Amino acid sequence: MAKLRIEIDNDLCNGDGLCVDNCPGKGLGLKEGKAVVVDGERCGECYYCESICPTGAIHVYKEE
Numbered sequence: 001m002a003k004l005r006i007e008i009d010n011d012l013c014n015g016d017g018l019c020v021d022n023c024p025g026k027g028l029g030l031k032e033g034k035a036v037v038v039d040g041e042r043c044g045e046c047y048y049c050e051s052i053c054p055t056g057a058i059h060v061y062k063e064e
């Protein structure tokens, strides 16, 4: 099974929480005003966080 890696660039994140509010698996959160992965196991691979982020701070990778 492919493993997923979610990378969040702290410098690009503006803390708007769009990814957090819209993650269907509730796998993301905010910590000190920046998006963080709370539980990667909850990720359902929808790539929504990556596409909704206005600053391009999130990238979701699949590792074979």
Ligand code: SF4
Binding pocket: 006, 019, 022, 023, 024, 025, 026, 027, 028, 042, 043, 044, 045, 046, 047, 048, 049, 050, 060
């Ligand atoms: S890819 Fe989808 S399920 Fe996974 S962390 Fe992003 S918004 Fe949540």
